[in-house]
Amino acid sequence: SQQGEEDPQALSIQEGENATMNCSYKTSINNLQWYRQNSGRGLVHLILIRSNEREKHSGRLRVTLDTSKKSSSLLITASRAADTASYFCATDDSGNTPLVFGKGTRLSVIA
Amino acid sequence: DTAVSQTPKYLVTQMGNDKSIKCEQNLGHDTMYWYKQDSKKFLKIMFSYNNKELIINETVPNRFSPKSPDKAHLNLHINSLELGDSAVYFCASSQDGAHYGYGYTFGSGTRLTVV
Numbered sequence: 001s002q003q004g005e006e007d008p009q010a011l012s013i014q015e016g017e018n019a020t021m022n023c024s025y026k027t028s029i030n031n032l033q034w035y036r037q038n039s040g041r042g043l044v045h046l047i048l049i050r051s052n053e054r055e056k057h058s059g060r061l062r063v064t065l066d067t068s069k070k071s072s073s074l075l076i077t078a079s080r081a082a083d084t085a086s087y088f089c090a091t092d093d094s095g096n097t098p099l100v101f102g103k104g105t106r107l108s109v110i111a
Numbered sequence: 112d113t114a115v116s117q118t119p120k121y122l123v124t125q126m127g128n129d130k131s132i133k134c135e136q137n138l139g140h141d142t143m144y145w146y147k148q149d150s151k152k153f154l155k156i157m158f159s160y161n162n163k164e165l166i167i168n169e170t171v172p173n174r175f176s177p178k179s180p181d182k183a184h185l186n187l188h189i190n191s192l193e194l195g196d197s198a199v200y201f202c203a204s205s206q207d208g209a210h211y212g213y214g215y216t217f218g219s220g221t222r223l224t225v226v
Contacts, residue, residue, distance in 0.1 A: 098159040103153055
């Protein structure tokens, strides 16, 4: 069953601007992860945030998690054309079950 | 040095045929997965497998079967292919599941087209 729902479905910005993508989920989680998928390629793990964390940074990426609202956001600062890709959130529900992915946000960064 | 490799990258076949997709990981991970990505980019888990347990998504038709000759390989066999099986299939691996705090490593995908 689908867990995460990303918002927006598509986002187009100019190079240098910040991009924010949101993810909402339905059940309790152990952690939430964000992945990037370039066109025609596999998914690449970007960052993981645990249920007891509220914010995490990795380079130009900033992830927040609000477990009370069952939502997360991914911020990419100072975007580059190379950031053009689809971004997926995925939830781990504390059991031994596989990650459940959302539908993704297609980000286009225009040079 | 590819961490998770899938073959073939592209597969075009006729309805009714039987085909296999191979997956190998050289990361020493304990768990491997098969995901199906449809034309709308929605990723759906099909199977997860480690040495101890096979978890099958109950919505997956029994024409699909995973076969694991050893810990580093999880192949996907599909019988009696149908048009609706056309999709991109991704293999992935992780160290003892996601709850250990590590992400999944994905292969580059196999685009299956059934004609």
